[in-house]
Amino acid sequence: MGKTIAEKIFESHIVDNPCDDIYVIRLDAVFCHEITTPIAINDLVVRGKDRVFDASKIKAVIDHVTPAKDSKTAVQGKILREWARRHGIKDFFDIGRNGVCHAIFPEKGFVRPGYTIIMGDSHTCTHGAFGAFAAGVGTTDLEVGILKGVCALGYPETIRINITGKKPEGVFAKDIILSLIGLIGVNGATDKVIEFSGPAVESMSMDARMTICNMAIEAGATCGICAPDMTTVEYLWNHIKDEFKTKKAALDAFSVFRSDPDASYAGIIEHDVSDLEPLTTFGYRPDNVKPVREMEGVK
Numbered sequence: 001m002g003k004t005i006a007e008k009i010f011e012s013h014i015v016d017n018p019c020d021d022i023y024v025i026r027l028d029a030v031f032c033h034e035i036t037t038p039i040a041i042n043d044l045v046v047r048g049k050d051r052v053f054d055a056s057k058i059k060a061v062i063d064h065v066t067p068a069k070d071s072k073t074a075v076q077g078k079i080l081r082e083w084a085r086r087h088g089i090k091d092f093f094d095i096g097r098n099g100v101c102h103a104i105f106p107e108k109g110f111v112r113p114g115y116t117i118i119m120g121d122s123h124t125c126t127h128g129a130f131g132a133f134a135a136g137v138g139t140t141d142l143e144v145g146i147l148k149g150v151c152a153l154g155y156p157e158t159i160r161i162n163i164t165g166k167k168p169e170g171v172f173a174k175d176i177i178l179s180l181i182g183l184i185g186v187n188g189a190t191d192k193v194i195e196f197s198g199p200a201v202e203s204m205s206m207d208a209r210m211t212i213c214n215m216a217i218e219a220g221a222t223c224g225i226c227a228p229d230m231t232t233v234e235y236l237w238n239h240i241k242d243e244f245k246t247k248k249a250a251l252d253a254f255s256v257f258r259s260d261p262d263a264s265y266a267g268i269i270e271h272d273v274s275d276l277e278p279l280t281t282f283g284y285r286p287d288n289v290k291p292v293r294e295m296e297g298v299k
Helices: 005-012 037-046 071-086 101-107 122-130 139-148 173-184 206-219 230-240 247-254
Strands: 014-019 022-026 029-033 058-061 116-119 133-136 150-154 158-164 193-197 223-226 267-272 279-281 289-291
Touching: 005 014, 005 133, 005 158, 005 193, 005 223, 014 150, 029 101, 029 139, 037 071, 037 139, 058 071, 058 101, 101 122, 101 206, 116 122, 116 139, 122 133, 122 206, 122 223, 122 230, 133 223, 139 150, 173 206, 173 267, 173 279, 173 289, 193 206, 206 223, 206 230, 230 247
Parallel strands: 029 058, 029 116, 116 133, 158 193, 158 267, 193 223
Antiparallel strands: 014 022, 022 150, 279 289
8 A cells, every 4th residue: 555745754754653543753853933932941941851852953933023022022032042052053043034933944944855843833734835744733742852853643644635727816825725724624634634736736836835734734634745846846956956966866856755646545635726716714713714705895
């Protein structure tokens, strides 16, 4: 039986299987920001475990409240800043050279096809656009990742969403993912991986792929993921050209992280976007999706 992208990445990183449903995987990167990481840092300090597994694999940024709006947020930034200095984390992006975590880390080349990544942020699934297994985690898992470079997760079942058709003018990746969330609901992919595939995905820019993977969590998914291709290589080229002689060589190396034709899925959804129109959400649920035209006059 063939394997999905997620299964290939996951299985290649397994270091332990302590019980039937839980696997411990090796991490290629731990991403951090000033909102959730200080909680983990403080707890590690209290426990006498103020260490990092590999400073070169930890990337940190002050990105949510910058500059700080009050003393509490200033303290959060201070904790992250001092921790990064204490442990020699060179890839720390302080105020003045920072940005949104899910944008700056790919821009710096820190995400690669086949990587395993965690972060204390629900939208860590954004990085699956590059063919990485990227998941948001809670404080305890973040602490273990920082300290040991591993994470305990369930085996990844995948829902494949095959996106076809040419999207109409004025329709963007955000409309596509909103339409999918409206279709399957906020619990439609709970604890699953969503693999986005099909001609419409293959024609997307990396920014567009990041947009659809970013909102996989809004359907309950652990990860969103796209197969790496030449678009991926082109985006990363300035960061990988010393490692690969040619773009084709990079593509060949990354092509192992593609689902096999006979891979098994928890579900397959065909989604034609040919007749899609601009969408928005109404109320507090991301699956309460409505066409923008129906919102005229709503305040």
